[in-house]
Amino acid sequence: MSRRRMRAIVALAGALTLTAGVAACGDGDGGGGGGAGKTLNVLIGANTQYPQEFRAWQASISDKFKAQTGASVKFEEFATANDELTKIQTSVVSGTGPDVYAVGTTLTPTAYSTGAFVKLDDARWQKVGGKDKFVPATLGISGPDQQNQVGIPFVSRPFVMVYNTELLKAAGISKPATTWDELRRHAEQLTKGDQYGLAVAYKDNFDPWKFVWGMSVQAGNPLVDGKTARIQDPIVKQAYQTYFGWLTTDKVVDPAAIGWTNAQAIAAFAEGKTGYMALTSTTAAKALDAGKVKGKWSFALLPTVPPGATARPANGVEAASILSGDNVLVADYSKNQDLAFQFVKLITDQDAQLDYYKAVGNLPANAAALSTLQSDQKLAPVAQAAQKSVATPFTGAWADIQLAMTNVVVQSIPDLAKGSVGDAQLDGRLADAQKAAQSALDRAK
Known part of the structure; x- marks a missing residue:
């Protein structure tokens, strides 16, 4: 067992909390692009408001991903912030679990503090289409600064x-x-x-x-x-x-x-x-x-x-709102990191973002997708709320x-x-x- 893993276990054991400075072992940018016979595990929040539409989206995106890569997608859902936190905790301690996490923006600092998620250098940003692909404001809680980011914007949810x-x-x-x-x-x-x-x-x-x-x-x-x-x-x-x-x-x-x-x-x-x-x-x-x-x-x-x-x-x-939405993070311990980044690129591409908006109503984090909705006057106050959103403290x-x-x-x-x-x-x-x-x-x- 590595010293880093031991520190993680000591820090996390016995409490439903996550502390800064722990890291899970990973295989760098390992994994492979070929996905035939592989399964990508994705953790995402449950949608109790539109469960049928959410299931249909999951099936559709899984089919598209399999057509692209040959890999299957297995979704696991959390229903509460407590569940979300527990899943991160147990995965950090064990070094196993989902390959991809879709977490609320306010949980991103805690996830970052574990050191258990892949940091996004320029090459990794390019794997998902580059930072310019996203609405700039949605990047505001991806990490403590632009050089240390783990969260890739998935959806925007101004209140x-x-x-x-x-x-x-x-x-x-x-x-x-x-x-x-x-x-x-x-x-x-x-x-x-x-x-x-x-x-x-x-x-x-x-x-x-x-x-x-x-x-x-x-x-x-x-x-x-x-x-x-x-x-x-x-x-x-x-x-x-x-x-x-x-x-x-x-x-x-x-x-x-x-x-x-x-x-x-x-x-x-x-x-x-x-x-x-x-x-x-x-x-x-x-x-x-x-x-x-x-x-x-x-x-x-x-x-x-x-x-x-x-x-x-x-x-x-x-x-007017917290800086709200969901970020997607890739686990450092994942053996399927290349597949994970391919999946993240897929769900953050323009067409997929608009499909998700139509299914459950979350605004796209993809800039091009969001621009297609500007003619909807009902969304004007939401756009204003996005501009006046303030990030919660970036602390573990x-x-x-x-x-x-x-x-x-x-x-x-x-x-x-x-x-x-x-x-x-x-x-x-x-x-x-x-x-x-x-x-x-x-x-x-």
Whole structure:
């Protein structure tokens, strides 16, 4: 066993965390281009919103890849960020697992910190078509700098909100909210009877922390300040109180939202009795056009002014979205690296990117593919959100920080079901999250 592998095992064993400075053994740029009889293993996030379309895409891309290379593709899916992190962890320790990982942008820094993924020099970028193939903004979280990158952009997923144009007009609201306080006021105007102002997915595995991150960054708290976590901060507490308050205090959210995932929140909005869906992306479009809101919905930027303010403070950041999407990484231990890069080239080529957009709604990271969608006026706010997206901190600790922030909501679900989250309970959970975040930062190099 190599010294590097031993360091990886010592660092990772016994905890669902990934630390910086570990590396898996690999065979350089080994593998071979000939794929007859070989199987390429690909890890990718499950799509619960459009599972049939996702399966059809997997079958289609597998057939194309086999025709090109002779190799088969075996997809493995993860359903949560926790699952995603666990799979990376176990693969780093064992030196076996998927050849290709499609991971969320916010998990890329943690994956990078393991040293277990192939770094992209000029030759490897050329294998997938070169950096110029991609929308420049999508490269913003491929690595800590341009000389140290592991993430190849697969899709772009700027977050926006969607609103019911008919309901807002009937309520006398001329344009969507631009501050979080204005969103609350609009939601109050829109809530009556069985109609609610806001749809929120409180039980989603990925959504909750994004609200808190956005509100905090806009208020001037980056959550990570160098090697210091800033979770146990009044700004963060106010963000959670705002997020919980839509349900418990303002009562502008359907109580059933306590158990909703993002897909369920979109489905509820599609029924036509909700004013706003608070966090979504272009992936929602198919579901909305298949619902009662067809022709009655539009995207808008998420608010960029923090709760309790009418303007951002001087140190606030106009963060309309996290820099969001999926990156594709090739495992350093893979014996099929040439095949892996051929697969990545295929799924990031223009035609394949447009096919994926049509199947599940994720925007292309391929520049040429994205340019073909510019005439769709519904996407204008999404393009604006992409321009105003801000990357989460590039630290190997971020996955643990993200999970700690989500866990505050997970632990608060029973209290939400009872009607309120008390100060003492929230303070205790924020203290736990701070401890977990700081511990992750202390371990990271």
